[in-house]
Amino acid sequence: MIAELGHYALVLALGLSLIQGVAPLIGARRGDAALMQLGSSTALMQFVFAAASFAALVACYLMSDFSVANVFQNSNSQMPVIYKFTSAWGNHEGSMLLWVLILALFGALVAGFGSNLPATLKADVLAVQAWIGAAFYLFILFTSNPFLRIAEPPFEGRDLNPILQDFGLAVHPPLLYLGYVGCSIAFSFAAAALIEGRIDAAWARYVRPWTLGAWMALTVGIAMGSYWAYYELGWGGWWFWDPVENASLMPWLAATALLHSAVVMEKRDALKIWTLLLAILAFSLSLLGTFLVRSGVLTSVHTFASDPTRGVFILAILVIFIGGSLALFAWRAPALTQGGLFAPVSREGALLLNNLFLASACATVFVGTLYPLALEALTGDKISVGAPFFVLTFAPLFVPLLLAMPFGPLLAWKRGDAYGAAQRLLAAAAVGVMAVVIVLIAEGGSVSLAPFGIGLALFVMGGAVTDLAERTGVVRIPFAAARARAAGLPRSAWGTALAHFGVGVTLLGIVAETHWNAERIVSLKPSQAVTLRHYELTFEDVVARQGPNYREQVARFAVRRDGQVLATLEPSKRSFATRGMTTTEAALLTRGVSQLYVSLGDTAADGALVVRIYHKPLVLLIWLGALVMALGGALSLSDRRLRIGAPKPAAKSTLAPAE
């Protein structure tokens, strides 16, 4: 009965979204406040039903109701409760329901908290939001229905894919979806602006919190997925340039660009059309990511099940929304009023530079991800575009971006002083150069890019600190005055500096991990030892353990440093009988922000165990940096004050067109 209630709630949500997609639009055109108000009430009620539907599915999972086909296929009565819960979205149907639930949540948030929005804008936004919702409700109901039943319920379910039986499943997909779907709000705002044919600085102000929120969720979601892959897949890698990973990176790059261009629009009323385009692109790339993962075009951990009708349906959604919005853009954008003009050397100029590089980086990832697919579809040739391509194209775009990044916040709006900014960045640059020299010496002058990477990372971090120091004036003015200024500093300024600092932290982690990663693959028998850097690992024995729904072989290693036992690491191999699958559970020893990583390979005939051991210096910084970035976003989001740049009286001769 619970399953049927959930099913009906989903159908009702579809019905409400259809009304929500039409009535407010008409209301906005006719100036009928009641019809516009309809958008809010239906959006709220639609969320209630979507939530009820999702809750029903979760309840079926928790109760192991195998009369629901989806539950039977993806869970098992013996799984721990946490995995029964998470397996609700550890499959195609359930994850699409979560997707649409988050979409409805954002719609309800706009309806509930968007009281500062002009009525027509709000009505249009909710209507566009409802179209997306309706498309996905139809998709779920007709091609991926999680509420289909089995007349004779089997006794035991088929279990969740063992790789997904991890805490990561509780965090990674919901966060990533929050990010993906959060981009839909910016998209709806863009579409609404195009429909209304009116866009101004206030628009950017309205969109900003939504974009920021989506960007934060996306940042943490991607980082979380990366860490999960790192410890679960057993290869010690944290980014594989796998198409599915790229599919999440592209919206992130576009959202990052959008975040920055929206600031220009808010402060200077410029870059308006470009910002609209970015808003459309960010969500289009999110949809594309959903399509790539869900249609079965790609096969990976994420592709739970593939079915051609789904692919066609998602492709149709993709064509309608991306094609439709771009067509709307082409038709209406020229009618929008152009924004102001600005000089190349200025805050807005720096932000434009940031946008150019981010958009180009996004384009390279796009090409690298889709070219092999397109080629295979057209000619049948299978090629693989791997890490070398991305390193060669992505890195050269990011290095100048990161070099320029510390300058941006130091430049004034309208007309900046590049020379002055450079002077103020001297300290940060000195730190960076010193780091390069020190690392070069420590490395014995061997030729590599690592010292420069470290230097760049420190320069970026130093730049963020410089920005704060300049704003508070802590170096120039008395401390008490500086403290007062720090307190008066808007939170978004702190947020910017923190997020930029986080980029440097992540870069530091990436460079250190890539360059100083040490690896040993050895075959060990019990009581044999192996050394890696200053750690000595002794293989003690193998014990068998019985988990709730698996059996595992646990190898125990004593880790010593200078003869002292630091810890016992217990990497294991788990075999899940229901699916006949084996997973590798790596064991991690965290020392500061570095990690020792032990993962098991095969057992040889003579009882020797193949063991992969990695020492990864500063590896945790990669994800900590992402958390710092998201924290910066949160600080910025909590800044409710509206600010404006302080433009200097402009000299007309140096102005260039904004677009």
Add this chain to the structure above:
Amino acid sequence: MTLWLAFSLMTAAAIFAVVWPLSRGARGRDVDTTEIYRDQLGEIGRDLAMHRIGEAEAHAARVEVSRRLLAAADAQQESTLQPGAALRHRRIAALAALVLLPLIAGGIYLLLGSPNMPGAPLAARLAVPPEQRSLASLVSQAEAHVERNAGDGRGWEVLAPVYLRMGRFDDAVRARKNALALNGETADRRADLGEALVAAGNGIVSVEAKAAFDGALALNPKHEKARFFIGLALQQDGRKAEAARTWQTLLDEAPPDAPWAATVRQALAELAVPAGSSSGPSAEDVAAASKLREGERNEMVRGMVARLAARMKDEPGDLDGWLRLIRAYTVLGEREQARAAAADARRALGNDRDKAQRIDDLVKALGLS
């Protein structure tokens, strides 16, 4: 019924969400979009006060923001809301909610949903007492468990007697062998394997079965079940005196309340009856010796047997079915029913001599004739 009531309430809530704002009438006042620019002006003032920007910069910024503020105010005047415009549209919207919403929702749901299918959560499935669950479901549950935990010998131990009861003797033998291999050798497991082999051999203690009982006695010379079946083997070999001696010792050493004592006594008594009346071992012996408690499980076996009997009416040509049915009746102690089934089987299979012969053999082996 509750389901449909819940559906109606949900539909009503959805309709309410549409009709409510329509009925409230319009609020004519829109949000003041100029507020943002006023805020921005205030911000410039604060920045100036903190000396974060200069006088000239503040002035330029004020001019720029004021220009935007004027534009926003102009736009707002154009788009003043018209309360009460076009009642017709609201009526259409209300109508859509009242008619289309239930139609769309009901239509799609009836197309895709299964309103009559009850849920089957784990707790509810486990709450059904075993005797009310179908035997097939119990077995498939146990089989699923065993399949998932290939290394779990306990599951096989649970399954084996059930197979025996159901007449799936070959499966019972397999289960006993697996239990033996996985859980290790004990006298009990050896004897249980022998018992299953005897059942599979229609009551004959084969060489393999005898080896199993000998194995059990090697581990525990006093093992009762093994000694009983060894006696049976002796009897089948025609060494009646030795058989009688074996059973008598067994009885003498038995505790007074031994549940199997009656069976042994009966076997002894039959041994004394002149040959011909009881040529073979009775399946009753087998059943009793297996020490399975009668009662609750008997009920479910009876249900199973009744279904089998019904099926045999539809498919009278199924020899295995007849054999199983006759054995099942015998196991349940319904010898009259067993004889009747045998007669039916002979009639149904009458034109096939080989099959009829198999029926006759079984009847003889079970001592029904």
